[in-house]
Amino acid sequence: MADDGNGFGRAAAKVDEARLWQRHVDMARLGGTPRGGVRRLALDANDIQARALLAEWARPYGWAVAMDDIGNLFIRRPGSDAAAEPVLSGSHTDTQPSGGRFDGIYGVLAAFEAMEAMEAAGIRTRRPVEAVVWTCEEGGARFPMGTMGSGVFVGRTPLEKARAVADYDGITVGAALDAARAALPGVAHRPIGSPIAGYVEAHIEQGPILEEKGLQIGVVTGIQGSRRFLVEVEGADAHAGTTPRARRRDALSAAVAMVGALERLFHDDPSDTVRFTVGRFVVTPNAPAVVPGHVAFTIDFRNPEPEILRRLGDQVDPICQANRGQCTVIVTQTSGGAPVHFADRVPDAVEAAARGLRLGHMRIFSGAGHDAGPLHAVAPSGMIFVPCEKGISHAEAENATPADLAAGTRVLAETLVDLAR
Amino acid sequence: MADDGNGFGRAAAKVDEARLWQRHVDMARLGGTPRGGVRRLALDANDIQARALLAEWARPYGWAVAMDDIGNLFIRRPGSDAAAEPVLSGSHTDTQPSGGRFDGIYGVLAAFEAMEAMEAAGIRTRRPVEAVVWTCEEGGARFPMGTMGSGVFVGRTPLEKARAVADYDGITVGAALDAARAALPGVAHRPIGSPIAGYVEAHIEQGPILEEKGLQIGVVTGIQGSRRFLVEVEGADAHAGTTPRARRRDALSAAVAMVGALERLFHDDPSDTVRFTVGRFVVTPNAPAVVPGHVAFTIDFRNPEPEILRRLGDQVDPICQANRGQCTVIVTQTSGGAPVHFADRVPDAVEAAARGLRLGHMRIFSGAGHDAGPLHAVAPSGMIFVPCEKGISHAEAENATPADLAAGTRVLAETLVDLAR
Numbered sequence: 001m002a003d004d005g006n007g008f009g010r011a012a013a014k015v016d017e018a019r020l021w022q023r024h025v026d027m028a029r030l031g032g033t034p035r036g037g038v039r040r041l042a043l044d045a046n047d048i049q050a051r052a053l054l055a056e057w058a059r060p061y062g063w064a065v066a067m068d069d070i071g072n073l074f075i076r077r078p079g080s081d082a083a084a085e086p087v088l089s090g091s092h093t094d095t096q097p098s099g100g101r102f103d104g105i106y107g108v109l110a111a112f113e114a115m116e117a118m119e120a121a122g123i124r125t126r127r128p129v130e131a132v133v134w135t136c137e138e139g140g141a142r143f144p145m146g147t148m149g150s151g152v153f154v155g156r157t158p159l160e161k162a163r164a165v166a167d168y169d170g171i172t173v174g175a176a177l178d179a180a181r182a183a184l185p186g187v188a189h190r191p192i193g194s195p196i197a198g199y200v201e202a203h204i205e206q207g208p209i210l211e212e213k214g215l216q217i218g219v220v221t222g223i224q225g226s227r228r229f230l231v232e233v234e235g236a237d238a239h240a241g242t243t244p245r246a247r248r249r250d251a252l253s254a255a256v257a258m259v260g261a262l263e264r265l266f267h268d269d270p271s272d273t274v275r276f277t278v279g280r281f282v283v284t285p286n287a288p289a290v291v292p293g294h295v296a297f298t299i300d301f302r303n304p305e306p307e308i309l310r311r312l313g314d315q316v317d318p319i320c321q322a323n324r325g326q327c328t329v330i331v332t333q334t335s336g337g338a339p340v341h342f343a344d345r346v347p348d349a350v351e352a353a354a355r356g357l358r359l360g361h362m363r364i365f366s367g368a369g370h371d372a373g374p375l376h377a378v379a380p381s382g383m384i385f386v387p388c389e390k391g392i393s394h395a396e397a398e399n400a401t402p403a404d405l406a407a408g409t410r411v412l413a414e415t416l417v418d419l420a421r
Numbered sequence: 422m423a424d425d426g427n428g429f430g431r432a433a434a435k436v437d438e439a440r441l442w443q444r445h446v447d448m449a450r451l452g453g454t455p456r457g458g459v460r461r462l463a464l465d466a467n468d469i470q471a472r473a474l475l476a477e478w479a480r481p482y483g484w485a486v487a488m489d490d491i492g493n494l495f496i497r498r499p500g501s502d503a504a505a506e507p508v509l510s511g512s513h514t515d516t517q518p519s520g521g522r523f524d525g526i527y528g529v530l531a532a533f534e535a536m537e538a539m540e541a542a543g544i545r546t547r548r549p550v551e552a553v554v555w556t557c558e559e560g561g562a563r564f565p566m567g568t569m570g571s572g573v574f575v576g577r578t579p580l581e582k583a584r585a586v587a588d589y590d591g592i593t594v595g596a597a598l599d600a601a602r603a604a605l606p607g608v609a610h611r612p613i614g615s616p617i618a619g620y621v622e623a624h625i626e627q628g629p630i631l632e633e634k635g636l637q638i639g640v641v642t643g644i645q646g647s648r649r650f651l652v653e654v655e656g657a658d659a660h661a662g663t664t665p666r667a668r669r670r671d672a673l674s675a676a677v678a679m680v681g682a683l684e685r686l687f688h689d690d691p692s693d694t695v696r697f698t699v700g701r702f703v704v705t706p707n708a709p710a711v712v713p714g715h716v717a718f719t720i721d722f723r724n725p726e727p728e729i730l731r732r733l734g735d736q737v738d739p740i741c742q743a744n745r746g747q748c749t750v751i752v753t754q755t756s757g758g759a760p761v762h763f764a765d766r767v768p769d770a771v772e773a774a775a776r777g778l779r780l781g782h783m784r785i786f787s788g789a790g791h792d793a794g795p796l797h798a799v800a801p802s803g804m805i806f807v808p809c810e811k812g813i814s815h816a817e818a819e820n821a822t823p824a825d826l827a828a829g830t831r832v833l834a835e836t837l838v839d840l841a842r
Contacts, residue, residue: 097707098705205663206660206663236813236818238814238815239813239815240696241627242627242628245690245695260677260678273665275661279709279711279713281702283703284519285517286700287700289700289815298709300709367660391660391664393659394661394710395659395660
């Protein structure tokens with residue numbers, strides 16, 4: 001493969017660990033929290049500013065920057081064949097409400113760094129390579145729809161459906177997108193969903209396995225499936241001091257009974273492979289002296305096995321109904337995704353790159369959802385994991401080392417050179 | 422008692438049912454909600470406006486209007502003996518976050534109407550009579566301290582302690598009071614806690630008993646005791662898709678276990694006299710894909726029996742500790758009040774007035790807390806209850822009839838004439 005001047009390892013050798021780290025530091029200022037985390041919600045001012053900063057970094061290279069109608073941002077390094085479908089790499093710039101400095105943004109910065117490394121190495125690829133920011137990956141952090149930008153890109157979600165989604169303050173994605181568009185006047189427009197040749201996403205593992213095994217690279221083979229539910233419990237507001245229990249329709253009491261029963265159902269010791277989380281729980285009117293008349297809570301349920309997803313997920317509604325007491329309850333499945341198994345092409349390329357660079361690696365299955373999930377439906381896709389401290393993620397304490405971030409980026413650079421030949 | 426020209430029934434005869442109802446309608450506009458309730462939180466713009474409106478209504482009568490340092494408002498109808506301690510009557514203008522049109526405001530408007538009726542009847546009392554608005558009766562609706570204004574008035578709570586209390590947005594009572602002061606430039610200032618001769622408070626029952634028995638008047642003999650707690654559960658934020666249950670420190674899961682165990686402890690079928698409510702439950706970061714790292718919830722526990730208050734209340738902390746799982750928990754008792762038993766003077770006067778007016782009445786114990794609780798520590802105090810529809814209160818559906826409100830006001834007017842002789 002050396003005949004095109006792109007001999008193995010030349011791109012990796014130009015990955016600049018200090019520059020990559022500094023870019024993480026710069027991005028972490030956009031929405032940085034006092035406790036060292038990041039709060040950069042999808043399409044908020046900081047998330048838009050992150051796009052502007054990337055566009056600024058691209059300018060010295062003369063790389064074209066474009067945004068599509070769902071706010072996905074693309075930075076294009078041309079290939080020698082202008083008609084060839086591009087290879088994409090990226091992730092997301094949005095975070096959880098009290099998120100960390102690496103989830104998502106690492107994949108974007110790694111893609112950008114890989115393109116810079118190719119440039120520094122003078123590598124010519126046949127296909128264009130694009131660094132991409134997918135809009136609103138973090139479902140429910142602001143808008144209750146995850147992998148929104150990638151989902152629209154691949155045609156899984158109609159654009160108008162995504163634009164109609166409202167955040168908890170009633171602001172729609174459409175309104176937020178229009179504001180983003182206005183704030184980025186120098187960024188060109190491009191249509192949604194042009195064909196691509198492949199997709200690779202670098203990401204922190206968000207789990208403890210690589211750290212525990214002392215390996216720098218996870219060759220991701222797939223993503224576990226998920227079902228998410230919204231449970232709305234309706235009772236009646238009442239006076240806490242005067243209303244006998246027999247006359248109460250206490251929505252919190254019913255919701256607590258439901259969560260308790262669901263936890264028993266989803267308990268799977270000792271295997272502990274079922275992921276069941278009630279992460280959002282909103283009480284109305286939420287006043288100490290009022291028996292609550294309304295509770296809404298979310299269920300995030302994930303598993304690698306379709307059969308377990310079906311069997312346990314189908315019991316959510318009956319369990320809630322059985323524990324509603326004097327209240328009524330409506331259970332809605334808000335999203336669901338089958339487990340993803342990546343085709344061999346990208347994982348094999350990632351593995352070959354890790355081996356070639358003599359980096360400790362293993363095949364690994366992703367517990368978290370990622371934009372690579374939707375992308376896998378339209379092109380060979382895969383992911384590269386690097387360790388994060390104690391497996392902590394979706395938290396301000398999230399941490400990763402400059403060396404591990406650079407190692408993953410070296411593997412990414414070589415993988416992109418391979419895929420873009 | 423007719424020798425002073427104040428013969429029984431003359432004040433009651435001048436109570437104007439239509440005027441009293443219209444004043445309720447006018448007040449319900451201040452913070453009125455689309456569903457027919459009222460949201461007028463302590464010292465918010467509507468609550469200040471309610472004081473301004475009362476002052477405006479007082480002006481034609483030439484009655485002095487004054488406010489003390491905790492925002493309690495006093496409207497004074499003079500007596501023949503300027504040196505005599507006044508008799509007070511009133512309640513509060515603040516509501517629950519989604520409260521009703523009668524809780525609190527009825528007692529204020531009934532006192533004002535009773536003074537108007539005395540005026541119309543040409544009744545002279547020896548003692549001054551004052552209609553009073555007590556600041557922030559509804560604990561936790563905005564500021565986490567109930568019967569604040571009356572508590573400061575009687576010396577139970579130091580002014581500076583009350584001023585330092587902050588709402589859920591961090592705004593202190595002190596800052597809100599300064600804004601109220603500035604918004605009411607025409608209202609005189611007066612010192613806190615001058616001596617009083619007695620206190621009578623009219624209020625909707627907030628329970629179903631009078632309605633069920635077909636009686637218009639409750640002669641309130643006391644108020645049940647209460648203990649309120651704040652429970653703060655600390656775990657660790659974690660990724661919902663990747664973190665095994667064995668590694669989680671899920672604050673919501675622990676809080677749900679605590680509430681479930683507490684509900685079992687406080688269950689007292691068939692007597693159903695224990696009032697146990699978790700009314701406020703706040704999850705952080707409250708995002709669907711994040712295992713919650715923090716939950717804070719309140720417990721409102723009330724009972725007429727000191728022994729039950731002690732025995733069950735003392736088990737709150739051990740029960741929470743036993744159910745904390747991998748989290749830590751801190752339980753704080755935020756307030757507590759022993760049951761109140763009013764001295765005979767005022768209940769006897771209320772009962773005599775109801776009997777004299779031939780209104781169906783009964784002695785009744787209050788499940789809800791009221792400003793009459795603190796007042797009872799410094800002067801003979803009591804209350805008059807009127808029915809409310811289905812006993813519903815602390816809810817937008819709260820309702821009462823013009824006829825019942827007027828009947829309670831007639832009893833109040835005669836009681837005030839009696840106490841102010």
